[in-house]
Amino acid sequence: MYRFSVTEPHPRRCILPFAAEPPQLADLRRAVKAELVGWGMSALTEEAQLITTELASNVIKHVGQGTAATLVLDAGTDQLRLELHDNSHKEPQSFHPTCEEESGRGLQLLAALSAAWGTTRTVAGKAVWCELPLALDESRRRIQRATTVMEAYGLAVGSPTARLTHRPVLEESVTSLILDLLHWLTAHGLDPDDILDRAQTHFEACSSSVTGPVLLP
Template identity: 75%
Template sequence: MHTYSVTEPQPRRCVFPFAAEASQVAGLRRAVRAELAVWGMSALADEAQLIVTELASNVVKHVGQGSVATLVLDAGPNQLRVELHDKSGKEPQHLHPSCDEESGRGLQILGALSTAWGTVRTTVGKAIWCELPLALDETRRRVQRATSVMETYGLAFGGPAAWLTHRTVLEESATSLILDMLHWLTAQGLDPGDILDRAQTRHEAARSNTQRCG
């Protein structure tokens, strides 16, 4: 799959041009999951992948094999917007939810998973868009803040944001960042061990809370 992505730090926006072929859909799904992991939004990966699969498959079936299309991920403060652009001006039919026709399944999924969705004409065709809500609980806020810190930390060493998707590199970079923080705490006259103990206690309490609520 020959795609490229363009990622901007804030707001987060990523563009994936691709060829509308069944063999490309799996690669597109992986790219979406990897990008959301970089953004600290892995909790939305399953829903986003399902929507992308349906939209991309719709292009393959109804616009044409091999046609040029573009997927856009755009994360705002309250939602993740997913857009699928193609070069056909024909809008999808709004089928009744009880309809058994396979071509209507994608639209039903959009309606079930998203807070809003629709179509818009573009200069070259159309775009189908939908928005997934970001449940900004305390855990999600912490993950997003940590993601921003890790991205900045990686860029300080000349690495692209995509390095966060490689587990081995991620683990080593996180260890290095924590080590830097320990040196910084010592330089400030604070006790690194005490800070780590307090952080671990709060982390375990938050996890226990989440498990009880789940």
């Protein structure tokens, strides 16, 4: 699956063209997960994957199997926006199907999961969009800041990718960054052990107050 991702400047944006066919759904979900993990937003993975499946399935059922479609992810400072573009002007199915109807149940789920949703006409057809809010707690803010730092660091050291999504690459890059910081602290006459102890103390205090899964897996 072709993927185009932009991480600088913010907000982050990812474009995922695909063919609206059942076998493509698993690839699409995996691509969404990889992108969100890379952005430090793994806590939204389950909801985003479910919404992606419903939006893509709606295209397959009501526009046509094999339709060319595009999923767009836009991450701002306080929300994640998902847009599913297709080449049909046909509006999504009703939110309130009868007991015998199956169409529309996916959009009921979409409404329940998202803070807002809607349909926008485009030159080529339409885009169905929804927005997931980002928790603005201290842990989430720190994760997002660290993600930005890691992307910039990956570029500075000539990493083959600025999006560090694979665990071995991530571990090696974080270790290298911490090592550089230790050298920087020493060069400025600071005690690395003291700084690390203070950071660990703050981390443990923050972790004890976290109620939801906001850390990278």
